[in-house]
Amino acid sequence: MPAYTSINSEILSKIKEAVGTDAVIQDPEKLIEFGKDAAEDAHIPDLVVEATSARQIQKLLRLANRHCFPVTPRGLGTGLAGGSVPLFGGVLLSLAKMNRILAIEQDNLIAVVEPGVVTLDLQNAVKEKGLFYPPDPASLDTCSIGGNAATNAGGPACVKYGTTRDYILGLEAVLPSGEIIKAGVRTRKGVVGYDLRHLLLGSEGTLGVLTKLILKLIPLPQAITTMVAFFPKLTSAMESVTAMLIRGHVPCAVEFLDDRCLEITKDMLPFKEAQSAKAMLIIETDGVQDVIERQMEAIGEICLECSATDVIMAPDSLKRARIWEIRRAVSLRIEERFPLFLHEDVVVPIGKIAELVGGLRGLEEMYGMNVYSYGHAGDGNIHVNITAEDPKNRDRIEEGIKDLLRKVLSIGGTISGEHGIGIAKKRFLSMELSAESIRIQKAIKDIFDPNQILNPGKIFE
Amino acid sequence: MPAYTSINSEILSKIKEAVGTDAVIQDPEKLIEFGKDAAEDAHIPDLVVEATSARQIQKLLRLANRHCFPVTPRGLGTGLAGGSVPLFGGVLLSLAKMNRILAIEQDNLIAVVEPGVVTLDLQNAVKEKGLFYPPDPASLDTCSIGGNAATNAGGPACVKYGTTRDYILGLEAVLPSGEIIKAGVRTRKGVVGYDLRHLLLGSEGTLGVLTKLILKLIPLPQAITTMVAFFPKLTSAMESVTAMLIRGHVPCAVEFLDDRCLEITKDMLPFKEAQSAKAMLIIETDGVQDVIERQMEAIGEICLECSATDVIMAPDSLKRARIWEIRRAVSLRIEERFPLFLHEDVVVPIGKIAELVGGLRGLEEMYGMNVYSYGHAGDGNIHVNITAEDPKNRDRIEEGIKDLLRKVLSIGGTISGEHGIGIAKKRFLSMELSAESIRIQKAIKDIFDPNQILNPGKIFE
Numbered sequence: 001m002p003a004y005t006s007i008n009s010e011i012l013s014k015i016k017e018a019v020g021t022d023a024v025i026q027d028p029e030k031l032i033e034f035g036k037d038a039a040e041d042a043h044i045p046d047l048v049v050e051a052t053s054a055r056q057i058q059k060l061l062r063l064a065n066r067h068c069f070p071v072t073p074r075g076l077g078t079g080l081a082g083g084s085v086p087l088f089g090g091v092l093l094s095l096a097k098m099n100r101i102l103a104i105e106q107d108n109l110i111a112v113v114e115p116g117v118v119t120l121d122l123q124n125a126v127k128e129k130g131l132f133y134p135p136d137p138a139s140l141d142t143c144s145i146g147g148n149a150a151t152n153a154g155g156p157a158c159v160k161y162g163t164t165r166d167y168i169l170g171l172e173a174v175l176p177s178g179e180i181i182k183a184g185v186r187t188r189k190g191v192v193g194y195d196l197r198h199l200l201l202g203s204e205g206t207l208g209v210l211t212k213l214i215l216k217l218i219p220l221p222q223a224i225t226t227m228v229a230f231f232p233k234l235t236s237a238m239e240s241v242t243a244m245l246i247r248g249h250v251p252c253a254v255e256f257l258d259d260r261c262l263e264i265t266k267d268m269l270p271f272k273e274a275q276s277a278k279a280m281l282i283i284e285t286d287g288v289q290d291v292i293e294r295q296m297e298a299i300g301e302i303c304l305e306c307s308a309t310d311v312i313m314a315p316d317s318l319k320r321a322r323i324w325e326i327r328r329a330v331s332l333r334i335e336e337r338f339p340l341f342l343h344e345d346v347v348v349p350i351g352k353i354a355e356l357v358g359g360l361r362g363l364e365e366m367y368g369m370n371v372y373s374y375g376h377a378g379d380g381n382i383h384v385n386i387t388a389e390d391p392k393n394r395d396r397i398e399e400g401i402k403d404l405l406r407k408v409l410s411i412g413g414t415i416s417g418e419h420g421i422g423i424a425k426k427r428f429l430s431m432e433l434s435a436e437s438i439r440i441q442k443a444i445k446d447i448f449d450p451n452q453i454l455n456p457g458k459i460f461e
Numbered sequence: 462m463p464a465y466t467s468i469n470s471e472i473l474s475k476i477k478e479a480v481g482t483d484a485v486i487q488d489p490e491k492l493i494e495f496g497k498d499a500a501e502d503a504h505i506p507d508l509v510v511e512a513t514s515a516r517q518i519q520k521l522l523r524l525a526n527r528h529c530f531p532v533t534p535r536g537l538g539t540g541l542a543g544g545s546v547p548l549f550g551g552v553l554l555s556l557a558k559m560n561r562i563l564a565i566e567q568d569n570l571i572a573v574v575e576p577g578v579v580t581l582d583l584q585n586a587v588k589e590k591g592l593f594y595p596p597d598p599a600s601l602d603t604c605s606i607g608g609n610a611a612t613n614a615g616g617p618a619c620v621k622y623g624t625t626r627d628y629i630l631g632l633e634a635v636l637p638s639g640e641i642i643k644a645g646v647r648t649r650k651g652v653v654g655y656d657l658r659h660l661l662l663g664s665e666g667t668l669g670v671l672t673k674l675i676l677k678l679i680p681l682p683q684a685i686t687t688m689v690a691f692f693p694k695l696t697s698a699m700e701s702v703t704a705m706l707i708r709g710h711v712p713c714a715v716e717f718l719d720d721r722c723l724e725i726t727k728d729m730l731p732f733k734e735a736q737s738a739k740a741m742l743i744i745e746t747d748g749v750q751d752v753i754e755r756q757m758e759a760i761g762e763i764c765l766e767c768s769a770t771d772v773i774m775a776p777d778s779l780k781r782a783r784i785w786e787i788r789r790a791v792s793l794r795i796e797e798r799f800p801l802f803l804h805e806d807v808v809v810p811i812g813k814i815a816e817l818v819g820g821l822r823g824l825e826e827m828y829g830m831n832v833y834s835y836g837h838a839g840d841g842n843i844h845v846n847i848t849a850e851d852p853k854n855r856d857r858i859e860e861g862i863k864d865l866l867r868k869v870l871s872i873g874g875t876i877s878g879e880h881g882i883g884i885a886k887k888r889f890l891s892m893e894l895s896a897e898s899i900r901i902q903k904a905i906k907d908i909f910d911p912n913q914i915l916n917p918g919k920i921f922e
Contacts, residue, residue: 381649
């Protein structure tokens with residue numbers, strides 16, 4: 001990293017001149033809030049710039065190059081890997097106020113949005129026009145599309161619909177140099193030049209600041225239906241997941257909770273059947289009403305074949321809301337219970353989930369930790385939540401995590417499915433990527449950002 | 462470009478030592494065949510290396526760096542933009558013999574293949590296991606998966622299923638340096654580091670040689686059904702396309718032929734209704750039998766609402782095969798008729814197809830050309846075939862093409878949807894991409910290939 005200049009009064013006044021005084025926040029309490037995300041502790045920026053236009057960002061980044069101060073872009077701060085945390089201080093660039101839906105083009109099945117739009121707001125707005133934007137990270141009512149794009153956020157819908165990167169056809173970004181470029185297209189297809197669109201997506205705000213996104217929309221499914229299934233063991237639940245997929249039933253969500261997660265959420269679950277269960281699946285299908293009903297029946301039969309003890313079809317809407325509330329709140333419940341809480345976000349090939357989760361008990365004993373697993377059974381993305389009663393145990397647990405990640409990689413998995421690397425996982429990066437791959441990635445970073453002013457200290461050690 | 466060394470006897474013997482004498486082809490007649498693709502004239506390489514392993518390619522590329530000769534990778538030569546044509550001679554690296562399907566993992570819904578596998582062979586092999594690999598370029602029975610990946614090939618299925626890049630989860634590539642890297646994952650999700658996978662996909666063999674591909678598979682749809690609709694004008698046909706999509710009916714193919722294309726294929730079409738029609742749609746839906754039947758009825762009604770004169774449901778399998786044969790053969794028919802034939806591959810937002818195609822008649826008069834349009838109405842990808850009776854007219858027609866591309870770009874389109882840039886379209890690249898975007902792309906090329914030994918002269922002027 002270069003030796004960054006601290007933001008003195010001279011630079012401050014230049015920033016204010018460039019972006020407008022109204023866009024600058026210096027209130028110390030607010031600086032703390034902007035300095036953290038949903039998992040990582042705060043690093044306090046020198047100031048916050050709340051941008052409302054690409055032009056302001058362009059001016060800010062040009063100043064940053066001239067005076068060598070770091071700029072860290074941030075959506076709505078719901079990330080879980082510290083990607084938006086201003087590790088080296090400097091300017092925290094908030095995109096929260098660039099939150100306009102610029103267009104919903106029904107004929108072209110696209111939407112054009114600024115990065116600060118809340119994901120759920122976009123989903124609701126397109127729904128009114130009979131259209132659907134599928135990506136659904138757990139924080140969808142509080143996270144931003146721009147943050148989703150920067151991290152390539154996933155969610156339960158991935159099993160049927162893919163992740164954020166599959167729905168961003170094109171984009172506008174301000175590069176660290178201050179140049180504004182377009183990448184990708186406004187169309188369904190496009191193969192002109194290298195794929196800078198995908199290079200920017202998932203780059204966690206290190207290669208450019210996303211200022212406009214062109215989203216692919218699809219027709220809104222007519223109906224959705226839910227099923228809950230309880231199992232005497234997790235392997236049976238996972239067998240039913242692979243069986244349903246192979247037999248051609250692709251739900252729009254297949255979530256699971258292991259016995260530990262069930263244990264701490266049973267009191268909230270509106271099903272007496274949960275009491276003795278060791279694993280739960282939440283399954284949803286969407287499409288034409290009678291088709292998804294028949295499909296759900298077939299899926300229910302598959303679950304029963306795979307030893308499900310109870311299959312509860314189409315719980316009423318109150319219960320359905322409750323299920324999802326619990327599914328989304330489970331990590332908070334775990335966090336409340338343990339002084340030490342580290343969440344991993346691994347993915348394994350679908351057929352290997354049971355093998356991975358089955359092996360976790362061995363790790364627990366070896367490293368003195370308690371592991372809570374839940375997540376996206378339909379796409380192999382498991383949130384492995386590692387906890388311990390004693391925070392002093394951290395070093396040993398760190399070894400346990402490395403052992404877990406080695407196991408994940410050995411069975412063809414990846415160390416992050418949807419959270420990204422940020423600062424939380426960069427010490428593990430070289431476990432997955434070769435030295436040559438990292439060398440090329442750093443060289444690409446240097447092309448975009450020779451002075452290392454944009455979001456320094458992320459992804460790479 | 463550097464001054465390439467010609468392949469003298471010393472270098473030749475080193476190549477033979479590196480890759481094995483059996484892998485080297487020097488027969489002049491075969492060299493001509495390997496020097497062209499399906500559209501561009503031959504540039505004759507000095508020799509062909511038919512690789513059977515990544516290790517051979519590694520050795521070859523290291524020699525190329527040491528002695529400064531160009532290496533041009535080639536799948537099965539069905540490209541339409543000259544991406545695999547060895548513009549500067551040197552070594553033509555054929556991947557045709559790396560054609561093993563290494564694994565079809567039913568539980569994990571993936572396949573692992575070498576690049577030379579014929580796309581249709583892969584489709585058939587996974588079909589036997591109840592799985593589906595959707596990408597379907599028109600040449601699917603003669604093209605290779607590796608070539609599809611290098612160009613991000615599309616096809617009719619894009620409207621529902623996306624293109625090749627959506628089905629390549631991970632890959633192995635030999636970089637120009639000779640380093641072998643992996644990019645992407647074997648899983649449904651993955652967000653570790655920059656997206657080198659998508660950077661390599663669609664880079665037309667200029668950033669690396671793809672040696673292994675990990676493909677995403679989905680369950681095989683139970684059934685497929687076809688419909689043909691005839692319209693009195695093209696705008697009506699296009700209105701029906703947007704209407705069916707907005708109303709939630711997403712076919713797995715929506716192809717169109719304009720009046721000109723109908724004119725030259727009428728004699729082959731097994732429908733008397735074609736005689737007076739000015740536009741034809743071929744529509745297919747796949748999924749659960751009774752659902753797609755009902756869906757097709759709804760689509761048929763939409764077509765009739767939009768002035769279709771005839772809607773022919775579920776033609777028998779002979780007729781269906783005939784329709785697709787004609788759809789795939791139309792460009793050959795055009796080519797046979799005219800001494801001058803240039804095929805463009807533009808994409809516009811779905812709702813803009815009629816506007817674009819409607820404007821083509823004006824261009825015809827202005828530039829003395831005849832335009833035949835057909836293609837993928839469902840995703841806006843139109844093959845605009847520009848022909849003239851007099852080949853001397855080429856300069857004027859070139860102006861006409863530029864005018865067409867300007868129009869495409871002005872309505873939010875792109876100049877290439879699935880063929881790529883190669884050599885055929887590089888003179889138009891700067892119409893779509895900004896100078897800064899091209900500068901970054903060239904800088905990325907320099908990281909991967911500082912000596913410009915891999916597939917020189919492509920994409921960029």
